[in-house]
Amino acid sequence: MNLPRFLLPAVLLFTGLSSLQAQTQPTDIRYSISMNNPANHYIHVEMECENIRNNGLNVKMPAWTPGYYWLINYAKNVVNFRAKTATGKDLKWSKTNKNTWYIAAEGGKVTVSYDLYAFSQSVADAWVDTGFAYLPPAAVFMHPDGALQQASTVKVTPYAGWKQCYTGLNPLPGKDFTYTASNFDELYDCPFLLGNQYSTAKTINNIPHRLVLQDTAGIDVPGFFSDLEKMIKSANTLMGHVPYKHYTFLIMGEGRGGLEHRNSTAVFSGGPYGKKDSDSYKRWLNFLAHEYFHLYNIKAIRPIALGPFDYDKENYTNMLWVSEGFTVYYEYLILNRAGILNRQDVYNMLRSDIAAYENSPGHLFQSATASSFDTWLQFFNHNPNTAVTTISYYNKGCALGLLLDLKIRHETRNKKSLDDVMRHLYKEFYQEKQRGFKDEEFRQVCENIAGVKLDEIFDVYATTTAPIDYPKYLAYAGLEIDLTPGKAFPVVFDKTGSQKNLAIKDMDKMNELQTAINKSWVKN
Ligand SMILES: [Zn+2]
Known part of the structure; x- marks a missing residue:
């Protein structure tokens, strides 16, 4: 992005203030949240900051929440902002930009309080009514500027009659409804659900897992939890x-x-969940497998831009086709290995992703990397133009994951696969280097494991709109794909005015390597 020249001095001045502010960050941060009248859809938030060493304190509200690549600008929901000294004296304050409040603090302790409008029902927005409260923390908690590495505690006071508060944060021993976060990336990663939900727990691989359901209608809970357990183990x-x-x-x-x-x-879904083995039930498990697998692919294995985060603005990456698309691909593989999806289910699901991409007119205009980079502009902001000129990195990323997996299996005579890439990235970048990967590092890991250059996948299919040679890659696993154009749903910019079927099936005859890849890749 180019900045107009007259803005540059202001930008430099702001940077200078920011580093000065870093010296004034408080060392003890305590939140308390309450919701005395949930029918009004407001929650009350207090933030106590101790040990402010110098004059002045900037506090900020995140503009977005990780995983949802869209500037929601949570500051818009803040009302009744106040700041007080330890003795209760009101402090002067002023807003300095859309999400920053400057408080004329005099050192010592400052208590900030505000009310927050919470009446938008999505996984990225806060909600409270008389039934329950869902609080994604980035939508709720301000932070002192420069203090993202600081620990904090959160004390929750549920609405009268609500018995439960669920969150991924660790509870503070001996204190009811009180939790600790070691830094703000942890706090902002742990949503709260309050109310009187149904919950059950199970130890899986020696680790406790909780299943919390707002409503159990239509769900065979033991059967469902048992399938989740198989997915988790897989x-x-x-x-x-x-x-x-x-x-x-x-x-x-x-x-x-x-x-x-x-x-x-955190998942919103009103069903229908369907009976075990029905398509709707399998799609429901796919959905949960996707969110679960993200703890590996995006929370641990991640593009370098995606953590630690800048909560003020867009965090750009070209790599959501890997972080989202490969997570779609692994939904299918881990559920297949768990015995929940059979081979035909996997073929059908891959077909639907490839077809969604190939039959969308946007595939003639936008690459996978461009779709990732511009997600902040387009993905959550569709209009008639974006509907026909953009693609989904979920669909194309899944297709590219399939291609890469089969290519690695083919080149290594089925000794290695995309699984080895994921395990390598996890070990090298998450466990050892403790950072995200750069674009070129991801490619290098793939090429090292494949033992060959992967120019076609990275230089052509990921970064351009060139047509993909599916038959070549699918043949590595003894598979055929039906590219016959049909006549259903003609679309505006499709040159043929028709759609491809793209059904996937096993070849009648396979050689030894094709058979080996076919059998080890997806189970019957
Ligand atoms: Zn996802």
Whole structure:
């Protein structure tokens, strides 16, 4: 982005203030949240900051929440902002930009308080009514500028009659409804669900897992939890390590989508869940497998831009086709290995992702990397133009994951696979270097494991709109794909005015390597 020249001095001045501010950060941060009248859809937040050493304190509200690549600008929901000294004296304050409040603090302790409008039902927005409260922390908690590495505690006072508060944060021993976060990336990664939900727990691979359901209607809970357990074990076996001490599924009612976290996931879904083995039930498990697998692919294995985060603005990456698309691909593989999806289910699901990409007119205009980079502009902001000129990095990323997996299996005579790439990235970048990967590092790991250059996948398919040679890659696993154009749903910019079927099936005859890849890749 180019900045107009007259803005440069202001930018430099702001940078200078920012580093000065870093010296004034408080060392003890305590929140308390309450919701005395949830029918009004407001919650009350207090933030106590101790040991402010110098004059002046900037506090900030995040502009977005990780996993949801869209500037929601949570500051818009803040009302009744106040700041007081330890003796209760009102402090002067002023806003300095859309999400920053400057407080004329005099050192010592400052208590900030505000009310927060919480009446938007999505996984990225706060909600409170008389039934329950869902609080994604980035939507709720301000932080002192420059203090993202600081620890904090959160004391929750649920509405009268609510018995439960669920969150991925660790409880503070001996204190009811009080939790600790070692830094703000942890705090902002642990949503809260309050109310009187149904919950049950199970130890899986020696680690406690909680299943919290806002409503159990239509769900065979033991059967469902048993299938989740199979999915979890399958993912853990693939990656060879479990990075959390406890995990919580927060499953709410009607609403939109799911959001991944390091030791929890928050999901809105009003069903229908369907009977075991029905397509709708399998799609429901796919959805949860996707959010769960993200704890590996995006929370641990991640592009370098995605953590530690800048909560003020867009965090750009070209790599969501890996972080989201490969997570779609692994939904299918881990559920297949768990015995929940059969071979035909996997073929059908891959077909639907490839077809969604190939039959969308946007595939003629936007690459996978461009779709990732511009997600902040377009993905959550569709209009008639973006509807026909953009693609989903979920669909194309899944297709590219398939291509890469089969290519690695082919080149290594089925000794290695995409699983080895994921395990290597996890070990090298998450466990050892403790940082995200750069674009070129991801490619290098793939090429090292494949033992060959992967120019076609990285220089052509990921970064351009060139047509993909599916038959070549699918043949590595003894598979055929039906590219016959049909006549259903003609689309505006499709040159043929028709759609491809893209059904996948086994070849009649396979050679020895094709058979080996076919059998080890997806189970019957
Ligand atoms: Zn996802």
